[in-house]
Amino acid sequence: MRLVVPIKQVPETTAVRMDETTGTMVRDGVDAIVNPLDLYAVEAALRLREAAPDGTIEVVALSMGPPRAEVALREVLAMGADRAVLLTDRAFAGADTWSTANVLAAAVRRLWPVDLILCGERATDGDTGQVGPGLAAFLGLPVLTYVSRLALQPPAQCRVERLVETGRERLEADLPAVVTVVKELAEPRLPTLRGKQRARRAEVAVWTAADLGLPAEDLGLKGSPTRVERIFRPRLGRTCERLTIRDSADLEAAADRVVAVLNARGLL
Amino acid sequence: MNTAYGTVTPAIAGAIADIVGAHHVVYAEPERLAPYGRDESVEADGARPPELAVRPGSADEVQAIVRLAVAHRLPITPRGAGSGLSGGAIPIHGGIVVDLGRMNRILEIDTENLMVVVEPGVVTSEINEALRPHGLFYAGYPMSLETCCIGGNVAENAGGGKAVKYGVTGRYVMGLDVVAPSGELLCLGGKLVKDVTGLNLLQLMVGSEGTLGIITRVILKLLPLPRASADLLCLFRSPREAIGAVPRLMTRTGIIPTAIEFMDRTSLQASCRYLNESLPCADAGAMLLITVDGNDPERIVDDYERIGEACEAAGAVEIYVADNRTTSERLWRIRRNVAEAFKVFSPHQSLEDIVVPIAAIPAMVEAVERLSATYGVPIPCYGHAGDGNLHATPVMNPGWTLERWRETLPRLLTDLYRETARLGGRISGEHGIGCKRKAYLPLVLDAGTLAMTRAIKRALDPLNIMNPGKIVDPEG
Numbered sequence: 162m163r164l165v166v167p168i169k170q171v172p173e174t175t176a177v178r179m180d181e182t183t184g185t186m187v188r189d190g191v192d193a194i195v196n197p198l199d200l201y202a203v204e205a206a207l208r209l210r211e212a213a214p215d216g217t218i219e220v221v222a223l224s225m226g227p228p229r230a231e232v233a234l235r236e237v238l239a240m241g242a243d244r245a246v247l248l249t250d251r252a253f254a255g256a257d258t259w260s261t262a263n264v265l266a267a268a269v270r271r272l273w274p275v276d277l278i279l280c281g282e283r284a285t286d287g288d289t290g291q292v293g294p295g296l297a298a299f300l301g302l303p304v305l306t307y308v309s310r311l312a313l314q315p316p317a318q319c320r321v322e323r324l325v326e327t328g329r330e331r332l333e334a335d336l337p338a339v340v341t342v343v344k345e346l347a348e349p350r351l352p353t354l355r356g357k358q359r360a361r362r363a364e365v366a367v368w369t370a371a372d373l374g375l376p377a378e379d380l381g382l383k384g385s386p387t388r389v390e391r392i393f394r395p396r397l398g399r400t401c402e403r404l405t406i407r408d409s410a411d412l413e414a415a416a417d418r419v420v421a422v423l424n425a426r427g428l429l
Numbered sequence: 430m431n432t433a434y435g436t437v438t439p440a441i442a443g444a445i446a447d448i449v450g451a452h453h454v455v456y457a458e459p460e461r462l463a464p465y466g467r468d469e470s471v472e473a474d475g476a477r478p479p480e481l482a483v484r485p486g487s488a489d490e491v492q493a494i495v496r497l498a499v500a501h502r503l504p505i506t507p508r509g510a511g512s513g514l515s516g517g518a519i520p521i522h523g524g525i526v527v528d529l530g531r532m533n534r535i536l537e538i539d540t541e542n543l544m545v546v547v548e549p550g551v552v553t554s555e556i557n558e559a560l561r562p563h564g565l566f567y568a569g570y571p572m573s574l575e576t577c578c579i580g581g582n583v584a585e586n587a588g589g590g591k592a593v594k595y596g597v598t599g600r601y602v603m604g605l606d607v608v609a610p611s612g613e614l615l616c617l618g619g620k621l622v623k624d625v626t627g628l629n630l631l632q633l634m635v636g637s638e639g640t641l642g643i644i645t646r647v648i649l650k651l652l653p654l655p656r657a658s659a660d661l662l663c664l665f666r667s668p669r670e671a672i673g674a675v676p677r678l679m680t681r682t683g684i685i686p687t688a689i690e691f692m693d694r695t696s697l698q699a700s701c702r703y704l705n706e707s708l709p710c711a712d713a714g715a716m717l718l719i720t721v722d723g724n725d726p727e728r729i730v731d732d733y734e735r736i737g738e739a740c741e742a743a744g745a746v747e748i749y750v751a752d753n754r755t756t757s758e759r760l761w762r763i764r765r766n767v768a769e770a771f772k773v774f775s776p777h778q779s780l781e782d783i784v785v786p787i788a789a790i791p792a793m794v795e796a797v798e799r800l801s802a803t804y805g806v807p808i809p810c811y812g813h814a815g816d817g818n819l820h821a822t823p824v825m826n827p828g829w830t831l832e833r834w835r836e837t838l839p840r841l842l843t844d845l846y847r848e849t850a851r852l853g854g855r856i857s858g859e860h861g862i863g864c865k866r867k868a869y870l871p872l873v874l875d876a877g878t879l880a881m882t883r884a885i886k887r888a889l890d891p892l893n894i895m896n897p898g899k900i901v902d903p904e905g
Contacts, residue, residue, distance in 0.1 A: 173754055194753045239750070348707040351756065354661065354737040354748035361730070407452040 255382030262295030509578030515863030549580025586636030593815030604648030689815030784858030
């Protein structure tokens with residue numbers, strides 16, 4: 162059985178800065194990490210492999226990104242993935258979720274036969290949550306989103322529990338399928354020293370646009386039907402009233418004022 | 430001795446208000462004065478709110494307040510963030526608390542001289558945030574850097590997680606402005622790497638816990654900010670194996686790690702439970718958290734691999750690696766949250782700060798285990814293994830009465846400190862003596878040292894108004 166985990170390298174969440182003129186993320190000098198939500202998908206895949214008889218499941222990590230995204234793939238190899246493929250080409254640059262899912266789908270086809278594709282719920286930078294379902298659409302596979310529990314049912318089914326607004330939903334699906342997982346599934350393991358050493362020596366396969374045989378007009382910025390028009394910090398329309406408290410009398414007056422304001426809006 | 434002090438009358442409060450402005454004075458308002466009566470040392474006895482708290486905005490104002498205190502013989506307790514762990518900021522004789530929180534400006538970032546000039550009320554982590562764009566950092570900071578103030582760090586000569594490689598606060602203090610107990614302003618040191626002009630009063634002030642004066646300005650030496658770092662979390666079967674690895678990993682690899690932190694089984698499991706962290710550590714008897722830093726990422730990989738291999742040779746059963754900030758934070762928060770985790774178990778605990786020569790740590794850990802068994806008190810042990818500084822923390826059994834705990838703790842601490850002294854150690858590595866450990870000082874300091882400490886206090890503060898009741902009493 163082959164499980165594929167597409168991952169994304171993202172800037173450290175605490176360090177995200179946007180260039181307001183170009184509408185793109187400032188990546189220079191910012192630490193890059195594996196999208197934290199993808200790590201849950203990696204953990205899910207590794208647990209499925211561990212639950213199955215030795216050597217019957219292969220976990221392949223996949224990432225589209227600049228050459229330095231190789232670091233992210235090595236982190237996932239260190240966690241225990243069997244091999245990794247980096248999709249990198251200048252032609253991919255600026256891809257939106259449609260174009261990204263299209264490229265990933267082509268890579269999955271090249272890895273075929275594949276039984277299960279495990280994705281994070283969304284990436285912490287773009288926050289769209291569209292690539293997993295998009296991938297399923299391009300591949301014509303069933304998609305199960307927000308999965309909080311997951312088990313394989315041989316020979317070719319999986320059983321999942323989804324976290325939905327109304328509660329939990331139990332579903333069975335035929336494989337191959339695409340699953341996007343949520344945090345509740347299992348906390349990702351930490352890479353071990355031995356894992357790191359193994360990952361350093363491992364070979365990361367590199368595939369370019371030519372390897373995937375996709376038409377140039379479907380790639381990158383050119384192949385992206387959506388465009389970022391403008392990025393800006395939304396202005397919150399809050400009006401403040403400042404109450405200065407210097408002594409107990411002020412404190413009483415301030416409390417009265419807060420009560421009055423809340424009352425006026427019918428909030429008490 | 431308390432009777433020797435004056436009281437803060439409404440007239441004195443008015444005079445202080447004239448100095449700093451009425452809204453920077455808290456007087457006769459018990460609710461607002463109460464927070465000034467405690468710090469973070471849970472068991473510090475004698476906590477008592479001051480009669481008046483004042484928030485000066487300049488050294489001039491501090492001088493005027495001290496002169497007023499001299500004239501009326503009022504005790505003064507300087508205070509930063511109140512995050513101390515030895516009762517240093519608690520005004521046990523009442524009087525005036527001088528809260529330096531308003532003096533919180535970074536005055537100068539001097540990139541030519543690699544120095545920063547700050548006021549005492551600056552939160553320590555803000556210094557490094559301001560320095561980051563310049564590619565510089567201040568290396569002496571303690572674990573509580575997000576809450577504590579630099580003035581308090583200097584007053585306590587705070588240490589922290591990175592002391593193995595970078596040393597403690599005192600190494601970086603190049604200059605100080607101090608308002609002496611007389612009200613005079615002393616300008617000590619400067620932006621000088623070398624300075625033997627006169628007695629080293631600068632370093633006398635560092636770690637004097639506010640008993641010799643009030644710090645109003647600090648000059649700190651800076652270092653280039655390391656561009657890369659990595660952490661190893663190493664699980665061992667026993668504390669003995671973990672601690673035993675420490676000297677070996679430094680001698681075998683020739684690498685000085687930035688930090689080597691230790692946690693015993695109880696600390697590790699309590700913290701993981703508190704944080705909901707699923708690290709597979711159920712079988713681990715102890716852990717080391719080791720950090721390396723530098724400028725070359727390849728070199729860092731080489732360093733952590735060699736340290737990791739040395740730990741494996743010393744018996745580590747599993748080693749986890751963090752080489753990005755997110756994973757690193759996941760490891761460090763386990764270490765940083767131990768104290769909080771134990772507060773959930775029992776609010777009554779005595780966070781200790783013993784320090785022994787690093788080769789004596791295994792014997793110290795075993796002594797702590799023996800004392801824990803003898804007294805029937807859990808004593809989780811964690812701390813800075815790389816510099817011999819252990820936070821052995823007796824925690825009250827939830828089933829005990831407070832009376833039993835209060836009766837047992839001093840006997841337990843006496844035994845703990847005696848054992849520490851026997852191994853060549855001291856009773857505080859970085860938290861200070863304050864009022865919490867004052868009674869135990871004779872267990873580790875000889876009579877001559879104590880007498881000289883008292884003589885210095887008498888000479889500099891003849892009225893005994895500057896943070897009285899801390900470290901030593903002037904008359905033994």
